[in-house]
Amino acid sequence: MNKPKRVKSPSIDSVDMYMDDFVIDLDDDLLSEESSENAEDIQIEEPKRRKRRETSPRKPKSNRNREFLVVAYSFLFLFLSLTVYLCYFVAYKSPEYVSSSYNKRTGALSASTIRGDILAADGTVLATSSVDENQNEHRTYPGGEMFSHVVGYYIHGRSGIEKDANQLLLSSHEDYSEQMQRIITGKKVRGDSVVTTLDSRMQAIAYNDIGNYFGAVMAIDPDSGKILCMFSRPYFDPNTLEAEWESIVTDQSSSRLLNRCTQGLYAPGSTFKIVTALSYLQQGGSLDDRFSCSGSMDVNGMTFHCFNSISHGNMDLRKAFAKSCNMTFGTIGMELDSKAYRKTAEQLLFNRELPVDFSTYKESSFDVDADMADDLVFQTGFGQGHTLVTPLHMSMIASAIANDGVLMKPYLIDHTLTESGELVKTFLPAKADTLMTVEEAQSLQELMRGVVTGGTGTVLQSDIYDAYGKTGTAEFSSDKEEAHSWFVGYATNGNKKLAIAVIIEEGGRSSSLSMPVVKDIFDYYFAD
Amino acid sequence: MIHFVVSISRFTMLLLFAIYTLDCFLALRMHITEGKQTYYFVKQTIEMFLIMYNGIFVLFLQSHNAQILFMAGIETVFFLLVFMIYGTIYESASKCLLNNMCTLLMLGLLLQTRLNVEAAFHQLLLAIFAFAITCFIPYCIENIKVVRNMSYLYAVVGLGGLFLVLLTADVTYGAKLSINMGFISVQPSEFIKLIFVVFVASMFTKSKSFSQIIITTGIAVLHVLLLVAARDLGSAMIFTLTYLIMIYVATKRPVYLVIGLGASCVGAVIAYALFVHIRTRVIAWADPLSVADDAGYQICQSLFAIGTGGWYGSGLGQGMPETIPVVSKDFVFSAMCEEMGVLFGICFIFVCISSFLMIFNIALELDDTFYRYVAIGLGALFGFQVFVNIGGVTKFIPSTGVTLPFVSYGGSSLLSMMALFSVVQGLYVVKQRQEARSDE
Numbered sequence: 014m015n016k017p018k019r020v021k022s023p024s025i026d027s028v029d030m031y032m033d034d035f036v037i038d039l040d041d042d043l044l045s046e047e048s049s050e051n052a053e054d055i056q057i058e059e060p061k062r063r064k065r066r067e068t069s070p071r072k073p074k075s076n077r078n079r080e081f082l083v084v085a086y087s088f089l090f091l092f093l094s095l096t097v098y099l100c101y102f103v104a105y106k107s108p109e110y111v112s113s114s115y116n117k118r119t120g121a122l123s124a125s126t127i128r129g130d131i132l133a134a135d136g137t138v139l140a141t142s143s144v145d146e147n148q149n150e151h152r153t154y155p156g157g158e159m160f161s162h163v164v165g166y167y168i169h170g171r172s173g174i175e176k177d178a179n180q181l182l183l184s185s186h187e188d189y190s191e192q193m194q195r196i197i198t199g200k201k202v203r204g205d206s207v208v209t210t211l212d213s214r215m216q217a218i219a220y221n222d223i224g225n226y227f228g229a230v231m232a233i234d235p236d237s238g239k240i241l242c243m244f245s246r247p248y249f250d251p252n253t254l255e256a257e258w259e260s261i262v263t264d265q266s267s268s269r270l271l272n273r274c275t276q277g278l279y280a281p282g283s284t285f286k287i288v289t290a291l292s293y294l295q296q297g298g299s300l301d302d303r304f305s306c307s308g309s310m311d312v313n314g315m316t317f318h319c320f321n322s323i324s325h326g327n328m329d330l331r332k333a334f335a336k337s338c339n340m341t342f343g344t345i346g347m348e349l350d351s352k353a354y355r356k357t358a359e360q361l362l363f364n365r366e367l368p369v370d371f372s373t374y375k376e377s378s379f380d381v382d383a384d385m386a387d388d389l390v391f392q393t394g395f396g397q398g399h400t401l402v403t404p405l406h407m408s409m410i411a412s413a414i415a416n417d418g419v420l421m422k423p424y425l426i427d428h429t430l431t432e433s434g435e436l437v438k439t440f441l442p443a444k445a446d447t448l449m450t451v452e453e454a455q456s457l458q459e460l461m462r463g464v465v466t467g468g469t470g471t472v473l474q475s476d477i478y479d480a481y482g483k484t485g486t487a488e489f490s491s492d493k494e495e496a497h498s499w500f501v502g503y504a505t506n507g508n509k510k511l512a513i514a515v516i517i518e519e520g521g522r523s524s525s526l527s528m529p530v531v532k533d534i535f536d537y538y539f540a541d
Numbered sequence: 542m543i544h545f546v547v548s549i550s551r552f553t554m555l556l557l558f559a560i561y562t563l564d565c566f567l568a569l570r571m572h573i574t575e576g577k578q579t580y581y582f583v584k585q586t587i588e589m590f591l592i593m594y595n596g597i598f599v600l601f602l603q604s605h606n607a608q609i610l611f612m613a614g615i616e617t618v619f620f621l622l623v624f625m626i627y628g629t630i631y632e633s634a635s636k637c638l639l640n641n642m643c644t645l646l647m648l649g650l651l652l653q654t655r656l657n658v659e660a661a662f663h664q665l666l667l668a669i670f671a672f673a674i675t676c677f678i679p680y681c682i683e684n685i686k687v688v689r690n691m692s693y694l695y696a697v698v699g700l701g702g703l704f705l706v707l708l709t710a711d712v713t714y715g716a717k718l719s720i721n722m723g724f725i726s727v728q729p730s731e732f733i734k735l736i737f738v739v740f741v742a743s744m745f746t747k748s749k750s751f752s753q754i755i756i757t758t759g760i761a762v763l764h765v766l767l768l769v770a771a772r773d774l775g776s777a778m779i780f781t782l783t784y785l786i787m788i789y790v791a792t793k794r795p796v797y798l799v800i801g802l803g804a805s806c807v808g809a810v811i812a813y814a815l816f817v818h819i820r821t822r823v824i825a826w827a828d829p830l831s832v833a834d835d836a837g838y839q840i841c842q843s844l845f846a847i848g849t850g851g852w853y854g855s856g857l858g859q860g861m862p863e864t865i866p867v868v869s870k871d872f873v874f875s876a877m878c879e880e881m882g883v884l885f886g887i888c889f890i891f892v893c894i895s896s897f898l899m900i901f902n903i904a905l906e907l908d909d910t911f912y913r914y915v916a917i918g919l920g921a922l923f924g925f926q927v928f929v930n931i932g933g934v935t936k937f938i939p940s941t942g943v944t945l946p947f948v949s950y951g952g953s954s955l956l957s958m959m960a961l962f963s964v965v966q967g968l969y970v971v972k973q974r975q976e977a978r979s980d981e
Contacts, residue, residue: 084790084917103848
């Protein structure tokens with residue numbers, strides 16, 4: 014006993030209670046349970062018991078163990094929960110935070126990651142990055158001007174998919190050994206590729222058919238919400254954007270950076286008769302109600318005409334819609350209860366956020382109220398007035414009608430892949446909203462079918478699909494000869510559907526300019 | 542080349558720290574020879590220095606600031622001095638606790654150097670100052686015996702101090718914490734924590750009668766109310782929980798623990814209903830992203846940091862911890878996770894676990910009731926302080942603003958935590974010497 018015990022490091026004999034010997038300690042504890050509460054105080058004065066401690070140091074203290082064990086295990090439990098939570102956060106919750114636009118770190122991430130590729134649904138490369146020997150990154154856009162708006166850019170700010178999928182493009186899900194190798198060799202990690210829903214051939218048709226006009230083409234698969242075509246002209250060449258930036262942003266007249274599909278606000282013209290008709294039906298109107306048209310009408314001191322001042326005579330709602338009779342829909346607009354009219358429009362997502370994930374788009378607007386001048390209400394009925402829409406929004410309305418009232422959320426990103434082609438994440442179709450009842454959708458389908466079978470859209474008649482839609486010419490200036498050419502509608506072959514919205518700016522007084530684009534796209538889509 | 546070193550250092554530092562953490566637990570197994578144990582402790586000390594030099598090297602490579610190297614020199618001398626003093630004067634002190642204290646301090650200085658070299662230098666001087674004072678604590682404990690009888694004096698000092706804070710303190714981040722004394726600002730609650738533990742221990746050593754429990758609880762509640770009034774919610778939480786642990790250990794009656802927890806919950810609900818700033822905290826905790834530019838700003842920035850850093854971190858100097866408000870103080874754990882990785886952070890948590898388990902062990906070893914209560918109280922204090930801090934910055938619990946022991950910037954916190962460890966060491970040294978004497 015000459016060697017003092019203190020030389021030995023402390024607590025060796027008791028820490029085991031948290032370790033392998035825990036069970037034994039607990040047993041000791043239970044055995045000595047009956048010993049008096051103050052036993053530990055007595056021990057100090059009792060040399061005999063102290064002696065015993067040296068041979069079996071833990072025993073006399075075991076009646077303290079219970080509290081200490083409870084306390085120690087409570088703490089262990091707290092800290093282990095904290096650790097498990099932290100792991101859970103990193104593994105599952107952190108992407109939501111990391112991708113937040115408030116996180117300033119994504120810019121820093123690009124220093125260690127090569128931006129991933131952006132692909133069309135068929136694998137066509139729309140954007141890709143290469144690195145030189147100094148690890149400097151260079152981004153090229155094989156998709157060029159044809160995909161310029163939808164793919165976007167990421168110099169001087171970001172737009173399009175480059176903006177919305179930024180986090181996906183900068184995350185790498187290569188396996189760890191691969192990532193480690195790159196870190197050791199000092200090479201950058203390649204971010205995941207984003208595969209879009211875009212149909213590169215449909216996009217090419219839009220690109221070719223729109224020719225020298227300005228305009229926009231939106232096409233959505235109504236069953237899934239996949240965006241197959243999103244084309245806007247005038248466009249820019251993303252490969253030379255850096256050099257041309259100054260001249261592009263200073264050129265106010267053509268707004269080449271503007272994606273007209275999502276941000277172009279246009280008067281809907283006669284395509285708005287879809288909304289007016291729906292409100293009329295909701296307020297008790299019927300497809301069989303009869304109207305008469307003399308080709309022109311005076312309202313509140315203003316004279317309005319039907320197209321070419323043609324008198325449509327006496328007809329039901331079906332024919333008025335098919336022939337696009339302005340007098341009928343102007344009259345309906347004035348008769349409608351303005352509150353309910355507005356409600357119908359808002360039900361169709363006017364004056365509201367659209368259920369899309371794009372960070373940049375414009376909301377459509379619709380305005381009518383009881384105090385509004387009659388001539389303005391009259392015009393509102395056939396899509397002039399104060400109403401403004403985007404092609405994206407009109408294609409969504411067509412999509413919901415084709416889908417019996419159910420709107421699937423439109424989306425552009427289908428899935429992401431690692432560089433070696435392994436699937437990382439798939440984005441599934443999701444229902445966004447029900448815009449109208451099945452009956453209402455079917456009535457609108459009947460009206461829109463009439464446009465193709467015996468109205469202004471007969472050019473869309475086909476053996477391989479049934480087209481539905483509404484044509485429109487939207488006046489945008491006091492010059493009556495200048496107007497935008499619209500088509501909003503869809504087609505189906507019983508198997509698959511395609512909803513579409515096309516606008517050709519300054520396409521003249523007829524809707525004839527938008528129709529060939531629609532027809533080519535339908536012909537292509539339903540060909541196989 | 543720099544990128545390579547920074548990247549690879551994430552893994553070398555993590556590996557070293559993981560081995561260190563493992564050694565904490567390996568060294569404390571039963572049936573282990575003294576020699577083997579010494580081997581682990583020496584190994585840990587070497588690992589600590591390696592982590593430090595690795596980190597310093599990474600930081601120096603990126604900044605080429607010679608002051609970093611200068612500080613590394615001072616730190617080396619300082620830590621060697623700490624080990625020497627404890628090794629010779631307090632030979633029987635717990636090497637595990639000593640290693641952990643130095644390692645936490647070293648990590649703190651490393652992170653502070655990363656965030657702000659000037660502030661880190663200041664922190665280093667404070668650490669030296671704090672050690673110069675606290676190294677006498679074990680000696681005092683052995684030689685001054687009156688401490689246990691002055692229970693009401695502690696209550697007066699504690700309550701008086703908190704009251705003074707309430708009256709005179711500056712408001713920082715919505716809470717009244719520190720008293721500005723011209724050249725230096727002091728956070729009295731950091732020290733009152735320790736005094737409070739000694740107060741409770743001395744009360745329960747005197748008597749565990751029902752009336753004594755009522756009086757002690759009443760005074761404890763007063764402490765907590767004063768803290769709530771000063772909006773120092775984190776400290777209020779730590780005081781409450783520490784008191785509950787102490788009353789449970791002293792009375793051995795779980796019923797007090799249950800009643801106490803129940804009463805605390807009721808208190809929390811009342812506070813939630815009464816105070817807007819508490820509701821704001823809870824909202825920011827429940828869904829920080831929805832208030833990301835307002836009440837949830839800080840916690841969101843913290844989660845961005847931890848999430849973006851991921852398992853392995855971005856590498857020292859490669860992240861953006863400066864986007865987190867108060868990163869050098871309360872949110873320093875987020876900076877650690879961002880740049881050194883969440884796995885490093887988890888190792889850190891385990892080092893803290895080993896520290897409070899060690900303190901509980903020492904408490905269990907002590908035969909003197911007063912000392913035992915003091916030790917268990919200080920162990921609980923340390924444990925809760927770490928838990929409330931890390932839980933707060935990771936959104937496990939609402940953030941309440943307490944410091945991370947030894948790592949957060951700030952002299953009061955550093956001094957009080959060093960005092961805490963020194964007291965525990967002192968208690969153990971006393972016990973070992975008594976035992977040695979009685980053996981002879």
